[in-house]
Amino acid sequence: xxxxxxxxxxxxxxxxxxxxxxxxxxxxxxxxxxxxxxxxxxxxxxxxxxxxxxxxxxxxxxxxxxxxxxxxxxxxxxxxxxxxxxxxxxxxxxxxxxxxxxxxxxxxxxxxxxxxxxxxxxxxxxxxxxxxxxxxxxxxxxxxxxxxxxxxxxxxxxxxxxxxxxxxxxxxxxxxxxxxxxxxxxxxxxxxxxxxxxxxxxxxxxxxxxxxxxxxxxxxxxxxxxxxxxxxxxxxxxxxxxxxxxxxxxxxxxxxxxxxxxxxxxxxxxxxxxxxxxxxxxxxxxxx
Amino acid sequence: xxxxxxxxxxxxxxxxxxxxxxxxxxxxxxxxxxxxxxxxxxxxxxxxxxxxxxxxxxxxxxxxxxxxxxxxxxxxxxxxxxxxxxxxxxxxxxxxxxxxxxxxxxxxxxxxxxxxxxxxxxxxxxxxxxxxxxxxxxxxxxxxxxxxxxxxxxxxxxxxxxxxxxxxxxxxxxxxxxxxxxxxxxxxxxxxxxxxxxxxxxxxxxxxxxxxxxxxxxxxxxxxxxxxxxxxxxxxxxxxxxxxxxxxxxxxxxxxxxxxxxxxxxxxxxxxxxxxxxxxxxxxxxxxxxxxxxxxxxxxxxxxxxxxxxxxxxxxxxxxx
Numbered sequence: 001x002x003x004x005x006x007x008x009x010x011x012x013x014x015x016x017x018x019x020x021x022x023x024x025x026x027x028x029x030x031x032x033x034x035x036x037x038x039x040x041x042x043x044x045x046x047x048x049x050x051x052x053x054x055x056x057x058x059x060x061x062x063x064x065x066x067x068x069x070x071x072x073x074x075x076x077x078x079x080x081x082x083x084x085x086x087x088x089x090x091x092x093x094x095x096x097x098x099x100x101x102x103x104x105x106x107x108x109x110x111x112x113x114x115x116x117x118x119x120x121x122x123x124x125x126x127x128x129x130x131x132x133x134x135x136x137x138x139x140x141x142x143x144x145x146x147x148x149x150x151x152x153x154x155x156x157x158x159x160x161x162x163x164x165x166x167x168x169x170x171x172x173x174x175x176x177x178x179x180x181x182x183x184x185x186x187x188x189x190x191x192x193x194x195x196x197x198x199x200x201x202x203x204x205x206x207x208x209x210x211x212x213x214x215x216x217x218x219x220x221x222x223x224x225x226x227x228x229x230x231x232x233x234x235x236x237x238x239x240x241x242x243x244x245x246x247x248x249x250x251x252x253x254x255x256x257x258x259x260x261x262x263x264x265x266x267x268x269x270x271x272x273x274x275x276x277x278x279x280x281x282x283x284x285x286x287x288x
Numbered sequence: 289x290x291x292x293x294x295x296x297x298x299x300x301x302x303x304x305x306x307x308x309x310x311x312x313x314x315x316x317x318x319x320x321x322x323x324x325x326x327x328x329x330x331x332x333x334x335x336x337x338x339x340x341x342x343x344x345x346x347x348x349x350x351x352x353x354x355x356x357x358x359x360x361x362x363x364x365x366x367x368x369x370x371x372x373x374x375x376x377x378x379x380x381x382x383x384x385x386x387x388x389x390x391x392x393x394x395x396x397x398x399x400x401x402x403x404x405x406x407x408x409x410x411x412x413x414x415x416x417x418x419x420x421x422x423x424x425x426x427x428x429x430x431x432x433x434x435x436x437x438x439x440x441x442x443x444x445x446x447x448x449x450x451x452x453x454x455x456x457x458x459x460x461x462x463x464x465x466x467x468x469x470x471x472x473x474x475x476x477x478x479x480x481x482x483x484x485x486x487x488x489x490x491x492x493x494x495x496x497x498x499x500x501x502x503x504x505x506x507x508x509x510x511x512x513x514x515x516x517x518x519x520x521x522x523x524x525x526x527x528x529x530x531x532x533x534x535x536x537x538x539x540x541x542x543x544x545x546x547x548x549x550x551x552x553x554x555x556x557x558x559x560x561x562x563x564x565x566x567x568x569x570x571x572x573x574x575x576x577x578x579x580x581x582x583x584x585x586x587x588x589x590x591x592x593x594x595x596x597x598x599x600x601x602x603x604x605x606x607x608x609x
Binding site for chain 1: 355357377378380381383385387389390391392393394395396400404405407408409410411412455459
C-alpha cells in the first residue's frame with residue numbers, strides 16, 4: 001500500500017472517530033439546537049400557506065431548511081474546525097506526522113460529510129411526521145436528495161476550507177454564521193424567492209445556499225410546488241451548473257489557501273494552554 | 289547541584305562520524321530584528337544535547353528551523369543529512385517532535401490517538417527499525433497504561449506532557465526534539481519527565497535535542513550543553529567542562545591572627561600554597577569556593593532579563609569554543 005494511501009485510510013478512521021465523538025457526547029446538542037428551534041418555529045407556521053397555493057409554508061420551509069443545515073454542518077463546521085484546530089495545535093501535530101496533512105484533510109471531509117448526513121436524517125425523520133406534504137416515499141425523492149447532498153457538499157466543503165484558512169481566529173469567523181443567516185433571507189429558504197425584488201433574486205441566485213434549498217425542495221416537495229419557484233420549475237440543470245461552478249472555484253482555490261495556511265504553521269502560532277504564570281510565546285513574523 | 293550525567297553510559301559516537309544535526313552560520317531575522325546571529329551546532333548519534341538559554345535567547349526558533357517548521361534567513365542546516373526546508377515525508381517520518389504547548393485532540397482517547405498517529409508511520413518501517421511503536425508498549429514506557437482509555441482532556445499537565453513525548457516517539461524516531469519539556473511542571477511531574485528522558489536515552493539510537501532555560505535540567509538530562517544567549521552560542525561542553533571554563537575565579541576565605549580575610553583569585557591552589565608557606569599554622573577556617581556554573585549562568589540571565597544587555601556578555605564570549 002502506498003504511503004499516501006495509508007494516510008487516506010487513516011483519514012477515514014479519523015473522520016469516523018470524530019463523528020462518533022460528537023454524536024455520543026453532549027456536543028451533539030450544540031450542533032442540533034438551531035435545527036430544533038427552527039423546526040418548532042416552522043411547525044407553528046404550518047397553518048400558513050405558501051402564497052398562491054394551499055400548501056403549508058412550514059412544510060415548504062422545512063425542505064429549504066435542510067439546505068441551510070447542510071451549509072451549517074458541512075461548510076461552517078469545517079471552517080470552525082480548521083480555525084480551532086489551528087489554534088490548539090492539531091494542525092501542527094498533523095504537519096509533524098508523515099503525510100499527516102493529507103490524513104487530516106481526508107478526516108475532516110469524511111467527518112463533516114458524516115455529520116451532515118447524520119443530522120440531515122435526524123431532522124428529516126421527525127419532519128416527515130410533523131409536516132404534511134413531504135414526499136419521501138418514492139425512490140426518486142431519495143435519489144434526488146442524495147444527489148443534492150453529494151453535489152452540495154462538493155460545492156461547499158472547499159468553501160469551508162477556504163473560510164477556515166482565511167480567518168485567523170474563531171472570533172473572526174463568527175461573522176460567517178451571521179452572514180449565512182442574513183443570506184438565508186434572500187435565498188428563498190423560508191419564503192419563495194419570487195416574492196423578492198428582481199435584483200435581490202439575482203444576488204440570491206449567485207450564492208450556493210439558494211441552490212441547496214431549491215434542490216432540497218425539488219427532492220422533497222410535490223412537483224406542483226415548482227410554480228412558486230423562478231421560472232415555475234425546479235431548474236435541475238441550472239442547479240447542477242451553479243453548484244458545479246462553486247465546486248470548481250472551491251477546488252481551485254482551496255488547495256492554494258490550505259497550502260499557504262499549512263506552511264505558516266509553527267509552534268509559536270499555537271496558543272499556549274491557559275496556565276498561570278506563563279507568558280505567551282513570542283509570535284514572530286515568518287518568511288513566506 | 290545535580291550530578292553530571294555519566295556520558296559513558298550512552299553510546300555516543302565520536303566526532304568524525306556523520307552528525308545527526310549539523311548547523312553552520314544559522315541566522316534568523318524577523319523584519320529588521322536578528323534573533324539568531326550565526327549559530328553553529330553539531331549533534332551526534334545517541335547523544336543528548338541541551339540547548340540552554342534564557343527566554344528569548346532563540347532556542348525555540350532554532351529548534352523550529354531544525355524541525356522544518358520555520359524557514360531560516362541564512363546558514364547551512366542539515367538534519368539527518370537533509371535540509372529541513374526541503375525535507376519530504378520520508379524525512380519527517382524519522383523525526384519525533386515534542387513542542388512547547390500542545391492541547392490538541394482533547395476529545396480523543398489516549399490509546400486511540402496513539403494508534404491513529406502510529407498508522408502514518410507504518411509504511412516507513414525498515415527491517416532494523418520497525419515503525420510504529422506498539423501503543424501499549426509506549427504507554428507503559430511513559431507510565432500512562434492506566435490512562436489508556438481516558439479522554440485526553442482529562443489528563444493532568446504532567447500526564448499530558450508524557451503523552452506528548454509518547455506521540456513524539458510513536459514513529460520510533462532517530463532524532464527527538466524536546467522543546468522546554470517541563471515548563472509549568474510541579475517538582476513531581478518534572479522528576480517523572482526527567483526519569484522518562486533517561487529511559488529514552490537507553491533506547492536504541494535515539495538522539496535527543498532538548499531546549500531548556502533551566503541549568504539544573506540541562507545538567508540532569510544532557511550529555512552536552514550548548515548555551516544560547518541573545519541569539520549566539522556563548523559556551524558549549526559537558527557540565528564539568530563548562531564549570532571548569534567558567535569557574536576561573538575562586539574565593540578563598542581564611543582567618544589569621546583573629547582576622548577574617550577574603551581573597552578572589554584565578555589560581556586558588558597556588559594562592560593557598562603560598563598562604564601556608566608564608567603563615568603556616570596561623571591560617572584557620574580555610575574555605576575555597578569556586579564560582580559555580582550556576583552563578584555565572586544566573587548572572588547572565590538576570591542581566592539579559594533586566595534589559596541591561598542585549599548582547600552576550602564579554603566574560604562568556606571570551607570562552608566561546
